[in-house]
Amino acid sequence: MSNAEAGTRSPEVERPYGVAVVGCGIGQAHAAAYRALSDKYELRVICDVDAARAEKLARGDASYGLYPVAGGKKVEHRAPDVLTDFAALCQRDDVDIVDLCTPPHMHFAQCRQALAAGRHVICEKPLVGSLKEVDGLAAAEEKSGKHLMPIFQYRFGHGLQKLRYLVSSGLAGKAYLATVETHWRRRADYYSVPWRGNWKTELGGCLLGHAIHAHDGFCYVAGAVKSVFARIATRVNPVETEDCASVSLEMADGSLASLSVTLGSQDEISRLRFCFANLVAESNTKPYGNSTDPWRFIGDTPDLQKQIDEALARFVPQPEGYEGQFTRFHAALVSGTRPPVTVADSRSALELITAMYHSAATGKPVKLPITKRHPRYECWAP
Numbered sequence: 001m002s003n004a005e006a007g008t009r010s011p012e013v014e015r016p017y018g019v020a021v022v023g024c025g026i027g028q029a030h031a032a033a034y035r036a037l038s039d040k041y042e043l044r045v046i047c048d049v050d051a052a053r054a055e056k057l058a059r060g061d062a063s064y065g066l067y068p069v070a071g072g073k074k075v076e077h078r079a080p081d082v083l084t085d086f087a088a089l090c091q092r093d094d095v096d097i098v099d100l101c102t103p104p105h106m107h108f109a110q111c112r113q114a115l116a117a118g119r120h121v122i123c124e125k126p127l128v129g130s131l132k133e134v135d136g137l138a139a140a141e142e143k144s145g146k147h148l149m150p151i152f153q154y155r156f157g158h159g160l161q162k163l164r165y166l167v168s169s170g171l172a173g174k175a176y177l178a179t180v181e182t183h184w185r186r187r188a189d190y191y192s193v194p195w196r197g198n199w200k201t202e203l204g205g206c207l208l209g210h211a212i213h214a215h216d217g218f219c220y221v222a223g224a225v226k227s228v229f230a231r232i233a234t235r236v237n238p239v240e241t242e243d244c245a246s247v248s249l250e251m252a253d254g255s256l257a258s259l260s261v262t263l264g265s266q267d268e269i270s271r272l273r274f275c276f277a278n279l280v281a282e283s284n285t286k287p288y289g290n291s292t293d294p295w296r297f298i299g300d301t302p303d304l305q306k307q308i309d310e311a312l313a314r315f316v317p318q319p320e321g322y323e324g325q326f327t328r329f330h331a332a333l334v335s336g337t338r339p340p341v342t343v344a345d346s347r348s349a350l351e352l353i354t355a356m357y358h359s360a361a362t363g364k365p366v367k368l369p370i371t372k373r374h375p376r377y378e379c380w381a382p
Contacts, residue, residue, distance in 0.1 A: 008336055008337055008338060009145065009146075009147065009333075009336050010336050011333075011334060011335055011336035012333045012334060012336070013334075014334045016038070016039065016040055016041055016042045017040065017041050017042070017096040017097050017120075017330065017333065018041075018042050018044045018092075018094045018095050018096045018097070019034050019041050019042065019043050019044060019045075019095070019096070019097045019098075019099055020044060020045035020046070020047055020080075020083075020089050020092065020095045020097070020098050020099065021034070021043065021045070021046055021047070021057075021099045021101060022047040022048070022086060022089065022098060022099065022100050022101060022102055022110070023047075023048060023100065023101035023102040023103075023124075024046065024048045024050070024053045024054055024056075024057045024101075025101060026101045026124055027046075027048075027057065027099070027101035028057055029322055030099055030101055030122075030322060031043055031046070031057055032322075033321070033322035033323045033326055034326065035060070036323055037323060037326055037327060037330070040326070040327065040330040041097075041326065041330070043080045044080050044081065044092070044094050044095060045080050045081050045082070045083055045089055045092060045095060046058045046080050046081070046082050046083075047082075047083045047084065047085075047086060047089045048084065049084055050084075051082060051084050054082045054083070054084070055082050058079050058080050058081070058082050059079060060079075086110065086113070087113070090113055090114050090117035090119060091117060095119060096119065096120060097119060097120045097121070097122060098110075098114040098119045098120070098121050098122070099121075099122040099123075100114070100121065100122065100123040100124060101124050102124075103195040103201055103202070104126050104128075104129065104195075104201070104202055104203045104208075104209070105129065105195065105200065105201040105202075105203060107123055107124075107126075107127060107128050108128045108129065108133045108136070108137065110123075111123055111127075111128075111137055111140070111148060112136075112137065112140050115137075115140050115141060115143075115144040115146055115148060116140070116144065118144065118146065119146060120146045120147045120148075120149075120333070121146065121147070121148045121149070122148075122149045122150075122151065122326075122329070123148065123149070123150055123151065124151045125150065125151055125152070125209075125212050125213070125346075125349075126203060126204070126208050126209065126212060126346075126349075126350065126353070127150045127343070127346040127350065128350070129203040129379065129380075129381070130350075130354075130376075130377070130378055130379050130380060131347065131350060131351060131354055131370060131374075131376075131377050131378075131380075132372075132377055132378045132379075134343065134346060134347045134350055135347070135372075137343055138343045138344070138347070141343055147329075147332070147333070147339050148343055149325075149329055149339040149340070149341055149342070150341050150342075150343065150345065150346035151322075151325065151341070152213065152216050152217075152220075152325070152341045152345065152346075152349075153213075153321050153322045153324065153325045154213045154214070154216070154217050154291040154321075155216065155217060155220050155291070155325070155340075155341065156291075156318070156319070156320045156321060156324030156325055156328070156340070157217075157289070157290075157291025157292040157293075157320050157321065157324075158291075158292055158293045158317050158320055159283055159284070159290075159291055159292055159293050159294065159295035160217055160220070160221070160272075160283070160291040160295075161315075161317070161318070161320075162293075162295060162297070162312055162315055163221055163274065163281045163295065163297070164220070164221060165311070165312075165315050166279065166281070166297065166308060166311060166312070167221060167276075169311055171278060171279065171304070171307055171308055171311055172274075172276040172277075172278055172279055172281075173276050173277030173278035173279070174253075174255075174276060174277040175222060175251070175253055175255035175274070175275075175276055175277075176255055176256075176275040176276060176277065177255060177256045177257065177258075177275045178218060178222060178255070178256075178257040178258075178272070178273060178274045178275065179257065179258050179259075179260075179271075179272075179273045180211075180214050180215060180218045180257065180258070180259045180260070180271070180272050180273075181214075181260050181261075181269060181270065181271045182206070182210060182211035182214045182259075182260070182261045182262075182270050183260070183261075183262050183265035183267075183268060183269050183270070183287075184206075184210060184262070184263055184265060184268045184270075184287055185263060185264065185265055185266055185268055186210075186236070186237065186243070186263040187237070188237060190237075191237055191239055196239075197237065197239030197240060197241055198239065198240045198241065199240050199241060199381040199382070200381075202241060203381070204241055204242075204353065204357070204380070204381070205232070205234070205239070205240075205241030205242035205243055205245075206241075206242055206243050206244065206245060206261045206262070206263050207230075207232065207242060207245050207247075207261060207353060207356055207357070208241075208353055210261065210263065211245070211259070211261040212349055212353070214259075214270055214272065214290075215259060215349065215352060216345075216349050217272060217291055218257065218259075218272055219348065219349070219352070221274065222251055222253075222255065222257065222274070223251060223252055223253060224251065224252040224348075224368070225249055225250075225251060225252065225351075225352055225355070225368050226249075226250045226251055226252045226367065226368060227249070227250040227365050227366065227367050227368070228247065228248075228249055228352065228355040228356055228359050228365060228366045228368065229247070229248045229359050229364075229365040229366075230245060230246070230247040230248075230355075230356040230357070230359040230360045231245065231246050231247075231360055232244065232245045232356075232357075232360040233245070235264065236262070236263050236264035237263070242360075243262065243263040243264065244261065244262045244263070244264065245259070245260070245261040245262075245356070245360075246258075246259070246260050246261075247259040247260075247261075247356055268287035269285040269286075269287055269290075270283070270285065270286065270287045270288070270290040271283055271284075271285045271290060272290065272291075277300070278299065278300050278304050279297055279298060279299050279300060279304065279308060280296070280297075280298045281295060281296070281297050281298075282295065282296045282298075283295050291320075292320060292321075297312065325340055325341065328340035351368060351369065351370050352368075353380060354370055354374070354376050354377075354380040355368055355370060357376065357380040357381070357382075358374075358375070358376045358380065361382060
C-alpha cells in the first residue's frame, strides 16, 4: 500500500499555512475559524464571483447566522486579498490550502483543478455528485501528493466525541438501536438562491444537503451500514428535490436505526439517540449544534453509571466544530498522517446517499457496498 492509499504523506514544516476561502456563504464560518487559529493558518485570499461580497468578508464582516463559530474570539489578522478568478487563485504561491465553499455542482472540477495545481484542498459537503466522482477525486488526490479533506465538522462536537470515547473504551456494550432526527424549516426565500432545489446544481435535497452531517455523525459512532430502505417526498416547497424522508437501516453489526428528515418543522431540532446494552446516549436538540454538549449518558445500572461518570471525568476535550477539524488537519500536515476526515469517509456518506435514493426510487431495500456495476454509481439523481 502506498502512502497515498494509507492516507499519509511526508511530514511538513510546522508553520501557519496560507489559506484561500472560495465562496462567501458558509465560507464566512470557515474564515472565522481560520482567523481564530492564527497560529496555524493565515487567511490570504477570499475568492467569490461577487467581488463586493468577497470584499466584505475580507474586512472581517460576517452575517451567516446559522453557524456561529470561533467562540466570539477577537483575533488580529491581515486583511486577505480578494479575487474573482479561481484559476488565478490556484496559481498563487502563497496559498497552501484551497478551501471550497462553493455550490455543490462546482466541487468536482474545482477540487481537481486545485489538486493539480499542487494545493491541499478542503471541500464543503456534499463533496461531489456521484460515487464515480468520489473515486475520481481519490485518484486525483493520490496523484497530486496533496490532501483532500471533506468537511464533516460535527464529528468533533464534545458530546459526540464523549460517546465515541465510551464506545472505544468498551463501556457502551452491544448496540441495539438508534434514531436520528433532522427536523428543520426551509421556506421559499431559501430557494430563491438559483442553484438550490434542483438536481442539476444542488445534487439532492434534504438527505444530501441538510441531514448528511447528522447521518455522518451517526455512522461515525455506529459503523458500517449493511442495508437501506428509504421513502422520500416533496411536500414543503415546490422544488425538484425531496424535503421529507424516512429511512430504515440495518447496520453491519446487526443493530437497527431510523432516520427522519423534514424541512417543514417550525420547531427546529436535531437529535441523535443511541441505545446500547450498557447505556443510552442522547444529544441535545440544538438544530445546528447537537453534537456539542450537553449530552445525556444513562447507565443501565448504578454501577455502570458510576463507571460511565468516571470515564467521562477522564475525557480530555479538544477544539470542536470547524476549529476542531482545522486544528486536527494542521496536526496531520505537520505529522504526515491522514486528515481527520478523508475522501473515504465522504465516499461512505455518499454511498449511503446513493442507496437511499435508489431505494426510494425502486421501493426496495438496497444492500451495501455499492460497486461500479450499480445502476446509480455514476449518478444518484432520478
